[in-house]
Amino acid sequence: xxxxxxxxxxxxxxxxxxxxxxxxxxxxxxxxxxxxxxxxxxxxxxxxxxxxxxxxxxxxxxxxxxxxxxxxxxxxxxxxxxxxxxxxxxxxxxxxxxxxxxxxxxxxxxxxxxxxxxxxxxxxxxxxxxxxxxxxxxxxxxxxxxxxxxxxxxxxxxxxxxxxxxxxxxxxxxxxxxxxxxxxxxxxxxxxxxxxxxxxxxxxxxxxxxxxxxxxxxxxxxxxxxxxxxxxxxxxxxxxxxxxxxxxxxxxxxxxxxxxxxxxxxxxxxxxxxxxxxx
Amino acid sequence: xxxxxxxxxxxxxxxxxxxxxxxxxxxxxxxxxxxxxxxxxxxxxxxxxxxxxxxxxxxxxxxxxxxxxxxxxxxxxxxxxxxxxxxxxx
Numbered sequence: 612x613x614x615x616x617x618x619x620x621x622x623x624x625x626x627x628x629x630x631x632x633x634x635x636x637x638x639x640x641x642x643x644x645x646x647x648x649x650x651x652x653x654x655x656x657x658x659x660x661x662x663x664x665x666x667x668x669x670x671x672x673x674x675x676x677x678x679x680x681x682x683x684x685x686x687x688x689x690x691x692x693x694x695x696x697x698x699x700x701x702x703x704x705x706x707x708x709x710x711x712x713x714x715x716x717x718x719x720x721x722x723x724x725x726x727x728x729x730x731x732x733x734x735x736x737x738x739x740x741x742x743x744x745x746x747x748x749x750x751x752x753x754x755x756x757x758x759x760x761x762x763x764x765x766x767x768x769x770x771x772x773x774x775x776x777x778x779x780x781x782x783x784x785x786x787x788x789x790x791x792x793x794x795x796x797x798x799x800x801x802x803x804x805x806x807x808x809x810x811x812x813x814x815x816x817x818x819x820x821x822x823x824x825x826x827x828x829x830x831x832x833x834x835x836x837x838x839x840x841x842x843x844x845x846x847x848x849x850x851x852x853x854x855x856x857x858x859x860x861x862x863x864x865x866x867x868x869x870x871x872x873x874x875x876x877x878x879x880x881x882x883x884x885x886x887x888x889x890x
Numbered sequence: 891x892x893x894x895x896x897x898x899x900x901x902x903x904x905x906x907x908x909x910x911x912x913x914x915x916x917x918x919x920x921x922x923x924x925x926x927x928x929x930x931x932x933x934x935x936x937x938x939x940x941x942x943x944x945x946x947x948x949x950x951x952x953x954x955x956x957x958x959x960x961x962x963x964x965x966x967x968x969x970x971x972x973x974x975x976x977x978x979x980x
Contacts, residue, residue: 654936661934664956667901724931726922726949749937749946796931796957806957808900 615692619785624819625693626702626778626787629709634738636786645783646739650747654723657799683810690813692890695779695791695800697818699864699877703766703776703790710736710787713762714744716751718791720799728752732769734762736778737787766790775801775840775863777815795840805841812890818862820877821886824855828874835866835875857886906960907976908932908953914972918951924964924973925951932958 621628636642670676698706707713714735721727731753735741744751757765766776774792777800781788796802804815822843829852836844836853843859844866846852855866855875867875881887910933918925918935925933932953937946964973 651940651942654934658934658936658950658952661952661954661956664901664904664954668904723934723936724925726918726925726935746942747940749940749944752945802931802957806902810900 624702625780625785626696626698626706627709631780631785631787632709632711632737636784637739637742639784642739642781642784642786643743645781646743647747649740649782649788650743650750653719653750657720657723660803687810687813691780691783691785692813693780693816694782694814695777696816697861697863698776698778698790699818699820699862700766700770700776700868701864701877702778702819704763706736706778706790707759707763707766710759710762711738712741712756713759713789714741714751714754714756715762715765716744716755717753719750720791720793721797722752723799724797731755732774732792734765734790736789739781739786740788766792770865770868773838773840773865775861775865777801793840801840809889816890817860817880818864819880820862820864821857821880821883822855822860822862822864822866822875823857823878823883824853825874825876826850826852828872829853830872830874832871834869834871838865838869840865857883858889860886902956904956904958905978906955906958907978908955908958908964909974909976910951910953911972911974912951914970915951916970916972918949919947921969923967923969927963927967929961929963930957930959933964 616625619625670679715731716733717728718730718732721730735744744754769792774794777791777793779788780786793801795805800815804811831851833846836846841859841861843856845854847854862877864877867877925935932955933951934954935949935951938948938950940946962975965975
């Protein structure tokens with residue numbers, strides 16, 4: 612359990628604390644400002660990525676590099692460690708129980724990276740983001756309001772399809788934002804997390820779980836390998852089994868859901884010594 | 891913990907330069923073939939100006955070429971030959 616969860620999670624996982632779903636938070640002007648900033652600027656921030664890379668690659672001296680590291684360090688310290696987190700389907704069900712009204716919109720990343728406006732895989736959850744959704748029709752294209760049952764059915768379908776569920780909160784405040792259903796590399800968060808490495812985990816965090824393989828049960832069918840969006844699973848021709856790199860595992864549970872013999876299970880990350888501090 | 895993470899601060903190796911000729915490009919919303927077919931999803935499109943209550947139909951396009959795998963798929967699919975790829979030296 613991290614400090615941030617103790618503060619905003621009421622001793623539970625941050626996304627299961629009902630306080631973070633409250634309409635009360637909308638009384639704060641700064642929260643509203645943050646929500647509006649998100650609807651207005653998300654794509655523009657992503658479009659800055661090439662310039663940031665350019666800036667990093669142009670660093671020549673140690674002093675320049677040190678100064679840049681210091682900037683990044685400050686940025687990480689100010690950010691919440693749980694901006695986005697991978698959630699397996701069982702936690703998706705728990706979140707839906709807590710959630711109020713929900714709506715699906717065209718996925719911001721697939722729009723940005725694929726110019727696709729039909730993949731409505733983003734689900735807005737919680738009062739703050741729904742309140743302002745209508746005012747930003749360019750961001751919330753194709754908005755569709757859904758019941759809890761409909762959202763659950765949709766999420767199960769995405770799970771079957773092989774999309775990784777992630778749950779997001781506001782950039783600065785402990786207020787829930789919604790689900791994304793992601794894939795590599797068409798999800799901006801997932802691909803930068805994979806390409807930039809673990810220091811980027813203030814933006815997208817691994818799940819509270821990790822997959823653990825029972826190698827005696829594995830029959831080597833390879834069904835789990837094609838489901839992994841994080842390159843954690845490989846097929847070993849020598850062992851004739853799938854092998855799971857737990858250090859790369861994000862704990863999404865997609866492989867477990869596809870295993871025909873139940874050889875993979877999810878354990879709480881904190882209970883597995885090798886990965887308990889890897890987020 | 892933070893110091894530990896910073897030691898691992900990595901960025902992808904940039905080996906290719908992806909250039910888009912904006913004069914020739916038809917625009918991501920009208921065409922978007924490069925965005926749809928790039929396996930590495932290198933291209934990024936974003937609204938030029940987003941206003942409250944309005945739909946923006948004018949979207950700009952850029953390329954995060956540090957993520958480019960160099961397959962030349964974009965050059966093949968672009969109907970107006972607006973994209974050029976070149977290898978970066980050193």
